[in-house]
Amino acid sequence: MIIVLLLILSVIAGVFLGKHFGKKEKLAKNLLILSAGFLITICLNEVFPQVYTSEKSSVIGIFVIFGVLLQMILEALTKGFEHGHFHHHSDHNILPVALMVGLFVHAFIEGIPLANEKEVLSPYLLGIVFHNIPISFILGAFLFNRKEGQSRSPYPTYMIIALFALASPMGMLLGNYFNPDLQPYFLAVVGGIFLHISSVIIFESNKNHNIDWTKIGLVCVGVSLALLMHLSHSH
Secondary structure, three states, rough: OHHHHHHHHHHHHHHHHHHHHHHHHHHHHHHHHHHHHHEEEEEEEEHHHHHOOOOOOOOHHHHHHHHHHHHHHHHHHHHHHHHHHHOOOOOOOOOOOHHHHHHHHHHHHHHHHHOOOOOOHHHHHHHHHHHHHHHHHHHHHHHHHHOHHHHHOOOOHHHHHHHHHHHHHHHHHHOOOOOOOHHHHHHHHHHHHHHHHHHHHHHHHHHHHHOHHHHHHHHHHHHHHHHHHHHHHHH
């Protein structure tokens, strides 16, 4: 129950920030960069060691690659919301129904490996929570700051938010009905999704390819937080 609450609250917190601070593009970008450093560290220190030391390790790489490709397909629907690119597109190019599908599938799959999670504050769960906040920030900024003339939609704003907030818990619920032996495969797919999103954010070219010390610092902070968690978890 606590895991479900954390998943939902992370979305609500992000949307709240996006609604009230959504016009501060730099804040959204910084949150994304910080979460990307955290996420890629969780991926490399927690997710990959777990799946590659499982009995399925001989084929696990195929599922990691599938996760990368799946995220690329989902981004065709979300238009790069996960990377903070909502300001590059007009509202006519980003349909709420496409966002609903893309973000829901993304979050739903992330929730499946939580089905057998016994630790309340596991590194994997906190990785999703840290990942949810900036994405929800961008979603809230987009939904609440659209121009009035373009904001009419058959899908109410709060329905989109509710679906996204409940997507991971629903994935977690469905995961209880799968054979536990399939767990490494689902985790590998999510690992591919995490790897793609975080690496795109971190390695995205800076303006004029100049060194962005703020970006480097935020990535280091995110990495440090995840490493501290990894060390405390291993003990």
